[in-house]
Amino acid sequence: MEKVTTHTGPAAPLRRSNVDTDQIIPAVYLKRVTKTGFEDGLFAEWRDDPAFVLNQDAHQGATILIAGTEFGTGSSREHAVWALKDYGFKAVIAPRFGDIFRGNSLKNGLLTVELPAEAVEALWDAVEADPGLAVTVDLVEREVRAGERSWPFEFDDFARWRLMEGLDDVALTLRDEARIAAFESNRDAWRPRTLPSAA
Amino acid sequence: MRSDGEQPDLLYIDLHLLHEVTSPQAFDGLRQAGRKVRRTDLTLATEDHNTPTDNLFTIADPTSRKQIETLRANCEEFGVRIHSLGDAEQGVVHVVGPQLGLTQPGMTVVCGDSHTSTHGAFGSIAFGIGTSEVEHVLATQTLPQSKPKTMAVTVDGSLPEGVSAKDLILKIISITGTGGGKGHIVEYRGQAIEELSMEGRMTVCNMSIEWGAKAGLIAPDEKTFEYVKGRAHAPAGEEWDAALEYWRSLKTDEDAEFDREIVIDAAELSPFVTWGTNPGQGVELSGAVPDPASFDDPIERTTAENALTYMGLEAGTPMREVDVDVVFLGSCTNGRIEDLRAAAEVIKGRKVADGVNMMVVPGSARVREQAVAEGLDKVFTEAGADWRFAGCSMCLGMNPDQLTPGQRAASTSNRNFEGRQGKGGRTHLVSPAVAAATAVAGRLAGPADL
Numbered sequence: 001m002e003k004v005t006t007h008t009g010p011a012a013p014l015r016r017s018n019v020d021t022d023q024i025i026p027a028v029y030l031k032r033v034t035k036t037g038f039e040d041g042l043f044a045e046w047r048d049d050p051a052f053v054l055n056q057d058a059h060q061g062a063t064i065l066i067a068g069t070e071f072g073t074g075s076s077r078e079h080a081v082w083a084l085k086d087y088g089f090k091a092v093i094a095p096r097f098g099d100i101f102r103g104n105s106l107k108n109g110l111l112t113v114e115l116p117a118e119a120v121e122a123l124w125d126a127v128e129a130d131p132g133l134a135v136t137v138d139l140v141e142r143e144v145r146a147g148e149r150s151w152p153f154e155f156d157d158f159a160r161w162r163l164m165e166g167l168d169d170v171a172l173t174l175r176d177e178a179r180i181a182a183f184e185s186n187r188d189a190w191r192p193r194t195l196p197s198a199a
Numbered sequence: 200m201r202s203d204g205e206q207p208d209l210l211y212i213d214l215h216l217l218h219e220v221t222s223p224q225a226f227d228g229l230r231q232a233g234r235k236v237r238r239t240d241l242t243l244a245t246e247d248h249n250t251p252t253d254n255l256f257t258i259a260d261p262t263s264r265k266q267i268e269t270l271r272a273n274c275e276e277f278g279v280r281i282h283s284l285g286d287a288e289q290g291v292v293h294v295v296g297p298q299l300g301l302t303q304p305g306m307t308v309v310c311g312d313s314h315t316s317t318h319g320a321f322g323s324i325a326f327g328i329g330t331s332e333v334e335h336v337l338a339t340q341t342l343p344q345s346k347p348k349t350m351a352v353t354v355d356g357s358l359p360e361g362v363s364a365k366d367l368i369l370k371i372i373s374i375t376g377t378g379g380g381k382g383h384i385v386e387y388r389g390q391a392i393e394e395l396s397m398e399g400r401m402t403v404c405n406m407s408i409e410w411g412a413k414a415g416l417i418a419p420d421e422k423t424f425e426y427v428k429g430r431a432h433a434p435a436g437e438e439w440d441a442a443l444e445y446w447r448s449l450k451t452d453e454d455a456e457f458d459r460e461i462v463i464d465a466a467e468l469s470p471f472v473t474w475g476t477n478p479g480q481g482v483e484l485s486g487a488v489p490d491p492a493s494f495d496d497p498i499e500r501t502t503a504e505n506a507l508t509y510m511g512l513e514a515g516t517p518m519r520e521v522d523v524d525v526v527f528l529g530s531c532t533n534g535r536i537e538d539l540r541a542a543a544e545v546i547k548g549r550k551v552a553d554g555v556n557m558m559v560v561p562g563s564a565r566v567r568e569q570a571v572a573e574g575l576d577k578v579f580t581e582a583g584a585d586w587r588f589a590g591c592s593m594c595l596g597m598n599p600d601q602l603t604p605g606q607r608a609a610s611t612s613n614r615n616f617e618g619r620q621g622k623g624g625r626t627h628l629v630s631p632a633v634a635a636a637t638a639v640a641g642r643l644a645g646p647a648d649l
Contacts, residue, residue, distance in 0.1 A: 016505070017498050018377060018477050022616040027597040031249070031262035033223035033269045045618045069498060070378045073411060073477075074616060075595075076221065076313040078329040096378055099413060100313060104329035117498075156345070158206050169331070170232070173339045176201055176209060180341055183200040183211055184238075188445070190438035191213060192301050194280050195240040 003166035004109045007090040008136040009063030011146075012053050013124040017068030021101060024072065024080040038079050039086035054087075058131035066123050066135075067094040072101025072112075081105045091137040093144060095120055106159050107169065111137050115144060119151045139163060200341070207343040213306040213323075215336050216292045217244035217279065219270040220597070221311030225334035226273040236277045237340045243301065244274050244281040247291045248597045252560050252587035255285040263598065277337075290563020290589040293317040293531040297401065298565050300430025304419035304446040309336055314531045314613065316407040319416035320400035321423055322449050324384065326414040347413045348458040350383040354391035356465040361646060363541065364399035365533060365611065365630035367391065368406045369471040371463065373481040380412030383459065386451060387417050391465040397426040398537035405532045406613050409478040419446050470645045472518055473615045473628040475506035480615075482518060484633060484645050490514035509617050510625050511605070518643050521627065525608040526557040526638040527620070528631060529587075530594040533611035534562025538631040539570050543578040545635035545646045550583050552641030557584035557634075558600065560592040584638065596621045609637040 029041025046052040053059055065084065071094040072080060081104045084092065091111035105112040115123075126146050127133050136145040139160060144151045162169070173180075201209035215238075222244070229235070236242060249263035258264040267284070274281040282288040288295060293314055296302040308318040308325035311333040318325035328342070336342055352371060372379075387403055395403065400417050407415030424443060427433045434442040470484040480503065482489065491503035491514065507514065512521070528534075528542050539561065551557045559579045561567035567589055570576055576586050593600040594612035602608055602624025611634050615626035627643060636644040 018502055020377075020477065020614075020616045022595075022614065022619045026618050026622070027248075027595045028622075030220050030597065031260075031266050033227075033266055035224045035227075045622065070411075073377050074313065074408075074614060076311055076327040076329055078221065078224075078311075078331060081329075096381065098378075098411065099381060100327055100329055100408075104331065107329065107331035169343065170228075170234070170335050170338045172206075173209065173335065173341055173343065176341075179201055179209075180211070180339065184340075187211075188441065190434040190442045191306075192303055192432040192434075193240040194214075194243040194301065194432075 001166045001168060002109055004111060004163040005140050006136060006138040007063065007111060008134050009090065010059070010061060010132055011064035011066050011123065011127045011135040012059040012062035013127050014053055014065055014067040015124060018070045018073065019067055020074035021072055021077050021080040021098070022074055025077065025083045030077055030079050035082055036086055038083035042083040042087050061088070063088055063090045064135050064137060065089050065092045066120060066127065067092060068120070069095040069117065071097050073098035076100045078104045078108070081108045081110050085110055093120060093123065093137065106163060109163065111139060113137055113144060113153045113155070115151050115153055122149065207345045209341050210307055210344050212309050212336050212340050212342055213241060214296065214301055214308045215242045216296055216308070216310035216315070217242065217333070218247050218292050218310070218312065219266045220248045221330050222333055223266065223269045223273065224330050225337055226277065228334040229277070229337055234338045236279060236337045239278045241340060242279050242337070243296070244270060244279050245289055245292050245295050246270060246282070246284050248591045248595065250284050250590040251598055252590050252592045252600055255588055259599065287564055290565065291531045291534060291591055293405065294534060294562035294566060297321065298430070298563060300427055300433040303427055303433070303442070304423060305449050309342065313408045314405050316412070316415050317401050317405040317531055319404040319407065319414050320397060321427070322416055322419035322446070324414055324416065327408060348383045350380065350385045350412070350459040350461070351457040352385055352387050352461045352463065353389040354387070354463045354465050355389050356391060357394055358391050358465045358468060361632070362468045362470060363630045363632060364395050364402040366468060366471040368403045369473065369478065369481045369628060370468055372406065372410045372478045373471070374461070375410045376479045377409065377477050378411040380407065380410040383412050385412045385415040387415060392417055393420065396537055397422060398535045401535065402532055406478065409613060418450050470630060470633050472633065472643055474510065474512060474518065475503060476509050476615055476617050478613065478615060478628060480506055481628070484518050484643060486518055488512045488514050488516045488518065519648065520642060522607065522642045523555060523609045523627070523637055524606045525602060526555060526634050527560070527593045527608055527610040527612060528558070528634050529560030529562060529592055530612040531562060532613040533631050534560060534566065536566050536569050538611065539566070539575050540573070542631040542635035543575045545632050546582045546584070546639060547578045549639045549649065551638045555638055555641050557638040558587060558593060559584050560587045561589045563589045593620050595619060596624070609634050609643060
């Protein structure tokens with residue numbers, strides 16, 4: 001995975017809460033068997049609406065999405081993260097995220113950062129007043145900056161290290177191969193198996 | 200199996216379930232890295248999200264067909280057992296696991312599907328994962344996890360006559376909101392939970408994700424053991440005794456302390472339905488569409504205003520006056536035999552109202568077979584309902600079973616999100632009994648209204 005440290009870019013204000021993963025990408029767009037090509041499904045229900053923020057000239061080229069609370073609740077579809085990345089987003093800021101979506105985003109290097117509702121409100125106002133405003137999401141300093149203002153955010157140490165080093169989770173876990181094998185040899189014999197015997 | 204305080208704990212996964220939508224990119228990842236599926240004997244795949252429900256042979260949409268063919272090819276290449284369309288064990292992944300006896304107490308169960316929490320009904324830790332994690336489990340049979348917080352939802356007393364597990368969980372979500380359970384594993388407990396059937400317990404645990412919980416579980420008891428006993432993958436003989444001894448130890452300590460507790464009085468519950476566009480926007484069937492102005496929280500108010508616009512509803516309208524076009528009975532929430540029985544009991548000898556299309560989609564081929572053996576298919580078809588083959592169907596509108604723009608549905612599924620059941624479609628989440636009564640009345644109704 002590519003290393004993620006800090007990102008600076010223009011932001012789009014999505015003044016909506018409870019944007020679930022069906023909103024981010026409806027099920028009919030989940031049929032690809034690749035990890036790319038999902039941008040056409042992003043916010044598909046709203047993309048015909050000229051008033052929708054991503055259709056406004058002022059917010060073309062935005063790389064940071066600023067959304068209301070409970071962003072990414074619902075389905076486990078990682079396609080929601082892929083669609084946001086395909087569109088060009090590098091970071092999403094919201095007061096709170098759905099757990100599975102948040103986990104998925106960090107596996108794909110999409111920075112998801114939780115800021116209090118007041119900070120999100122202030123950011124919305126700031127980027128609406130100046131759509132070209134450069135917003136920085138700094139994982140190293142754990143801080144969001146815009147203009148003269150800054151807001152600290154919490155970020156799990158381990159997840160931060162993994163992102164900054166661009167590490168592959170599977171490779172990390174396989175360092176514990178011996179421990180996994182030892183655990184397997186001690187599992188109860190009655191535990192169910194889907195096949196007659198281990199492959 | 201690893202807990203060193205520096206990195207997240209490493210959980211061993213006892214059962215990994217797969218379906219066609221969230222697995223292709225994970226298998227690709229294995230191929231690119233030259234990795235194998237570590238434990239094919241702890242892995243099971245089924246086809247459900249894209250499968251047609253009007254026949255067992257032809258998948259008309261080429262992209263749906265491609266996704267299913269990709270799963271078949273991946274299972275063949277990596278040696279994973281699969282139950283394909285037309286197979287006797289095919290069905291919605293969360294119906295198939297328990298009915299095969301693969302879901303047992305004290306396990307860890309994962310699947311690239313948020314409704315994996317269903318399996319918590321057996322006292323297992325079960326949760327949905329994304330595709331990157333699917334790849335991780337395929338390769339290592341483990342998953343790094345930070346320890347979640349704990350919550351107890353205690354439901355005191357017995358559910359009143361005519362109130363089901365679905366009504367209970369919809370009520371819980373309306374109290375907590377969609378994010379109320381975030382970061383928690385929830386134990387549902389109390390007399391009303393103990394009195395639920397295994398099917399009812401699965402319905403409750405299934406919707407844990409709808410209030411943001413990491414997982415939901417119920418302590419296993421004699422009812423659980425009885426359900427598992429004799430199933431294809433249940434332990435037998437001496438192994439059964441060993442398993443039972445372990446399962447009986449899986450009780451929360453009497454003096455356990457939870458990070459959060461919610462207590463609900465079952466006696467106050469009645470049939471519950473949703474009016475909005477998230478599962479937390481619910482109200483008693485006897486109630487009315489709320490006025491957005493009645494919400495103190497400005498975010499909830501705006502969300503309610505948006506929901507009423509999308510749903511085409513006026514504040515103050517009694518829920519019983521909301522007409523529907525479609526009734527969907529099925530899904531991993533309410534597609535089990537008990538759900539079909541509950542609906543059949545209401546609709547027996549009655550007719551689906553003119554202009555209403557009722558679609559009955561069993562959760563699995565086995566559920567369908569059982570329903571046919573009990574004559575439930577005839578009850579539904581004689582009432583004028585459409586009796587289908589098993590699959591996820593209209594729950595998420597990935598196959599051809601979709602609402603058209605503006606159509607309104609009473610649905611026994613789990614999500615009333617905008618466009619969930621088809622672009623522009625409007626969904627009211629309901630119990631199987633309310634779904635059946637609604638089909639007859641042509642508007643939201645309970646059995647007592649008929």
